[in-house]
Amino acid sequence: xxxxxxxxxxxxxxxxxxxxxxxxxxxxxxxxxxxxxxxxxxxxxxxxxxxxxxxxxxxxxxxxxxxxxxxxxxxxxxxxxxxxxxxxxxxxxxxxxxxxxxxxxxxxxxxxxxxxxxxxxxxxxxxxxxxxxxxxxxxxxxxxxxxxxxxxxxxxxxxxxxxxxxxxxxxxxxxxxxxxxxxxxxxxxxxxxxxxxxxxxxxxxxxxxxxxxxxxxxxxxxxxxxxxxxxxxxxxxxxxxxxxxxxxxxxxxxxxxxxxxxxxxxxxxxxxxxxxxxxxxxxxxxxxxxxxxxxxxxxxxxxxxxxxxxxxxxxxxxxxx
Amino acid sequence: xxxxxxxxxxxxxxxxxxxxxxxxxxxxxxxxxxxxxxxxxxxxxxxxxxxxxxxxxxxxxxxxxxxxxxxxxxxxxxxxxxxxxxxxxxxxxxxxxxxxxxxxxxxxxxxxxxxxxxxxxxxxxxxxxxxxxxxxxxxxxxxxxxxxxxxxxxxxxxxxxxxxxxxxxxxxxxxxxxxxxxxxxxxxxxxxxxxxxxxxxxxxxxxxxxxxxxxxxxxx
Numbered sequence: 001x002x003x004x005x006x007x008x009x010x011x012x013x014x015x016x017x018x019x020x021x022x023x024x025x026x027x028x029x030x031x032x033x034x035x036x037x038x039x040x041x042x043x044x045x046x047x048x049x050x051x052x053x054x055x056x057x058x059x060x061x062x063x064x065x066x067x068x069x070x071x072x073x074x075x076x077x078x079x080x081x082x083x084x085x086x087x088x089x090x091x092x093x094x095x096x097x098x099x100x101x102x103x104x105x106x107x108x109x110x111x112x113x114x115x116x117x118x119x120x121x122x123x124x125x126x127x128x129x130x131x132x133x134x135x136x137x138x139x140x141x142x143x144x145x146x147x148x149x150x151x152x153x154x155x156x157x158x159x160x161x162x163x164x165x166x167x168x169x170x171x172x173x174x175x176x177x178x179x180x181x182x183x184x185x186x187x188x189x190x191x192x193x194x195x196x197x198x199x200x201x202x203x204x205x206x207x208x209x210x211x212x213x214x215x216x217x218x219x220x221x222x223x224x225x226x227x228x229x230x231x232x233x234x235x236x237x238x239x240x241x242x243x244x245x246x247x248x249x250x251x252x253x254x255x256x257x258x259x260x261x262x263x264x265x266x267x268x269x270x271x272x273x274x275x276x277x278x279x280x281x282x283x284x285x286x287x288x289x290x291x292x293x294x295x296x297x298x299x300x301x302x303x304x305x306x307x308x309x310x311x312x313x314x315x316x317x318x319x320x321x
Numbered sequence: 322x323x324x325x326x327x328x329x330x331x332x333x334x335x336x337x338x339x340x341x342x343x344x345x346x347x348x349x350x351x352x353x354x355x356x357x358x359x360x361x362x363x364x365x366x367x368x369x370x371x372x373x374x375x376x377x378x379x380x381x382x383x384x385x386x387x388x389x390x391x392x393x394x395x396x397x398x399x400x401x402x403x404x405x406x407x408x409x410x411x412x413x414x415x416x417x418x419x420x421x422x423x424x425x426x427x428x429x430x431x432x433x434x435x436x437x438x439x440x441x442x443x444x445x446x447x448x449x450x451x452x453x454x455x456x457x458x459x460x461x462x463x464x465x466x467x468x469x470x471x472x473x474x475x476x477x478x479x480x481x482x483x484x485x486x487x488x489x490x491x492x493x494x495x496x497x498x499x500x501x502x503x504x505x506x507x508x509x510x511x512x513x514x515x516x517x518x519x520x521x522x523x524x525x526x527x528x529x530x531x532x533x534x535x536x537x538x539x540x541x
Contacts, residue, residue: 176324176325176328177325177328177331177332179331179335179336179339180335297419298418298419301418301419301422302346302422305342305346305422305423305426306339306342308426309338309339309342309426309429312426312429312430312433313331313335313338316331316335316433316437316449316452316453317327317331319433319437320446
């Protein structure tokens with residue numbers, strides 16, 4: 001019995017460490033690719049590790065008038081994101097926590113993290129914090145229903161909201177030509193961009209007051225707190241990429257933890273897919289301009305309608321079959 | 322019927338429905354026209370697929386008519402009109418696009434809920450084609466209601482007609498004569514629309530339909 005439990009636990013711990021270790025690397029690859037595309041040399045792809053280390057050892061300078069919320073929020077954000085990341089199958093399914101790996105639960109955990117961050121942004125009491133928090137809430141109010149539409153569509157196809165089961169289903173069952181999956185694919189990309197503050201919605205590299213969303217909320221953070229928040233943001237990107245790979249490119253995901261070479265193969269494939277996704281994101285970000293904040297509602301609204309349409313079309317085809 | 326047959330017909334009919342939503346969302350006139358041409362192309366593909374599935378060679382004629390007239394000639398003619406009027410780069414302000422899109426989803430759901438019980442004993446792809454066709458028709462009407470620009474209204478009307486053709490091919494045994502006459506009446510409607518747009522431009526110096534309302538109020 002104990003021996004049976006060993007591989008899932010080991011794989012689970014391995015994955016939780018893996019996602020933390022790989023998150024800064026993904027950010028580094030994205031930054032490097034963007035720099036190269038803009039004909040700059042760019043920092044090394046390992047620069048984010050050094051940045052995090054520098055922030056870790058620096059002194060914390062808390063803003064005046066802040067309460068305990070300000071000090072606790074970074075750790076809440078990081079831990080909820082980490083738990084959510086632990087639930088997502090990266091290179092293998094059947095890990096220890098996968099019994100709880102429900103897509104709705106993951107969405108809920110991320111919503112908790114966002115709530116904590118918005119609260120911290122308002123706790124500082126500067127106008128930027130409040131502005132960033134209100135914008136973040138506006139974006140999430142549209143992105144979350146869109147994400148739930150994605151969940152509904154997949155649940156209708158796979159008859160479960162269990163992420164590992166959906167990945168296994170999509171990897172092994174013949175699903176034919178599914179228009180709904182294509183629509184959901186677009187919706188998910190819109191949600192991914194919005195939730196991670198990537199370019200058409202928010203610019204992760206700017207501190208221009210008119211456009212900031214995520215940066216506005218964490219403007220007053222410094223030292224260890226900032227490092228934890230930055231790490232959580234990187235982790236969230238890895239998490240969304242992993243969910244994306246699970247749902248739309250599940251080939252090569254390891255379903256049994258029996259043989260070590262198979263696990264290694266799945267691991268290498270996952271890393272390759274992740275870094276490829278990072279490069280694709282960087283190319284996409286270089287090609288489009290950031291949109292005005294008022295157009296974000298339209299962009300995400302279109303994503304939401306596409307998701308709704310996907311559910312409707314799937315419902316229609318299931319209805320006549 | 323194999324699953325793939327149904328999947329392809331679902332894909333094409335559903336694609337038309339999605340493009341109807343894109344027409345509803347799009348605010349650039351030239352992109353609107355391109356979307357319409359794309360919808361007509363998908364329609365031609367859907368009709369050709371039905372011809373293949375139903376073993377009805379006359380449907381190929383319908384497909385060719387759709388491809389030649391609606392995906393090529395009418396968009397080209399509309400583009401000429403737009404270039405002549407100097408509005409091919411214009412962006413039409415679409416008000417309340419979110420509400421419009423949600424209303425569109427409601428209409429699509431309504432047509433599915435309406436047609437599925439009625440067509441209970443028909444073949445699967447026929448039922449789906451009919452439901453989606455009604456949705457496309459209603460979305461075309463919605464486009465015509467929500468737009469001010471005469472050109473966008475024409476595109477809404479043409480997309481409505483795309484839905485009609487889809488419905489006609491979904492129903493077995495639609496005679497070719499009817500289809501050809503529908504195609505030609507559309508062409509004539511298009512000619513009338515074209516003349517109308519030019520006259521309107523001449524008189525009011527705009528293609529905004531609201532100018533007509535103001536004119537009528539002024540007269541009364």
